[in-house]
Amino acid sequence: MSLSPRSAALTTYALSSPIHQSWESALADVVGVLRIQYRSDDDVRLFLDSAEKVRHLQQSIAAKMEWNRRVIKEEMDSGIHSPPRARRIAKEVAIDFIRRYLDGEEEKLSMYRRLQDIQREKEDTLSTVLEYEREMKKVKDENAKLAISNQNLREENELMRTDKDELKLDSQKLKTENDQSRDENDRLRLENGKLREENKKVRQENQDLRNENGALRSENQKVRVENQKLRDECDDVRGENVKVRSENQSLRDENQEVRCENLKLRDNNASLRDENERLRSGNGTLMSDNRKLIQDNLELNSREDEMRMLVNIQQSILAGKAGASKEALRLQQKSHNDDVVDDSS
Template sequence: MNLSPRSATALTTYSLSSPVGQSWESALSDVIGVLRIQYRSDDDVRTFLDSTEKVRQLQISTAARMEWNRRVIKEEMDSGIHSPPRARRIAKEVAIDYIRRYLDGEEEKITMYRRLQDIQREKDETLATMLEYEREKTRLGDESARMAVSNQKLRDENEVLREDKEELKLENAKYKTENDHGKDENDRLRLENGKLREENKKVRQENQDLRNENGALRSENQKVRSENQILREESASVRKENAKVRGESQSLRDENNEVRCEIIKLRDNNTSLRDDNERLRNANGSLLTDNRKLIQDNLELNAREDEMRMLVNIQQSLLSGKPGATKEALRLQQSALDTAEDSS
């Protein structure tokens, strides 16, 4: 890649740690006070700037330092001028971008933490329900054991009190019914316990899905941040082009107004020319009528002139007295007279 002499000279004076003889930390220290005044109405930014630990993290941020170096080197290569004020201005822009990204990340962390808290709370409620069912199951087991002991006592009493056999049978049947009811209740609790285990599996699967979704959201967030940076740069170029187009549009409006004024003048002139043309057409019609009359009169005069010439020629022939010309002259004179009569 070929470089201009000025760019080559500028590259020899730059260093990645201090493009303009000023470090990122010093430039940031110069603009921290200005940022606090400028963003005093923004609570989130003001809280960040008031925190000494967060400002220190911004100062030691490698990403912020590299972004500041890149922008400063680019602008100074384009202009060829060392400008500490420009470096401080870029430090302000980089710091605000870093703070905005930090605040966006914190907000996303808070939202995700709240979602995890909700999931944990639902999990704790499920576990508490499961423990309650376990305690109920233990109680039913104890009752079943006590019932077994009672049955044993009844058997002993049955051996001792054979004469109360019928009564003991009735009581035994009663206890058997209660025991069957306890077994049915135990089966029901086992079924509910199985359902709770299935629900626990579903909750675990949903937790895993949320973790996967969190990773996808982080990747998408990084992509959106990159696209946002590209859009900001494109927006700056579009603003410049928009300003240029506005200037051209204003000049075109001025030219359009001038052309409109000329068109109005031409329309007025065209209207007067149309009136003159109409007047000339009317005059030309009357002249054509007069010209037709003059042509007709001219034709009649030409015919009469021919007749007169013929008569003069006949008279000259008669006066000259040529032999054999008298009859011819009289014939021609008679013919001329006939022609004159016909024309009249």
């Protein structure tokens, strides 16, 4: 596998974001760790000690693509970005590509040795042919054997050419896989852009909800202030009722219905206090509680109007009865005076 540098730029995952690492920085972070971890492996250690080979690995498009693919897959699965995970993946990708590089070097070395053996055999064969040409007449049988040996060498050369074609096919497959990886990377970038747009919309909706929540809280505070005013007015009404009861102590029997009505008003005020407490405790959903509070305020205003009307009626009744009582006392006093005058006469 070739690790030669290329001038083409590689599209990496979210390079514009400052929190994501690049392949080069991640590999630079793990090279020292790999040297310590594989210090007992001579081939890997020699590769890592070579600055030229490490530089080729950093510039390898296939390694970058493989690292980007694994990082994107794990980040899409987990939903979060983790620099330690990116460095771990860089270490795994680096070891995989170093192993492939070493395997490729061993194959090249083996092929080179076979070529050297074939070359030596060819040279030996040529020298033998020269010697056999001098002794052609004597060694025709041996010359036939050499021809067979040459045929075997040709077959081996043909096999080597076949291996070379297979290597070309593998290179073509790698190019195809590289193109597919680029297409997948572009698709993932488009999906990432869509997810970012959707995230912006969700954030805007969240901000709108927060603004609406603030408005509801402000309106709820106003309603609480109005409720406090209503409570104060109810307290004033209670004070007035106490005064009326103290003034009308002598008329309890006649004002039984008024007292019953006052009891009903106190019950209504108690229910209003309970309702207000329920509204305070049940403020989990602001919209529904606000509508309920407005409805309760309307009912409270209606009841307050009724209560004021009843108090006014009660005061008018009491005023009329007090006037009637005064007139009866005046007439009684006049009758008494007349009786006294008659007696004196």
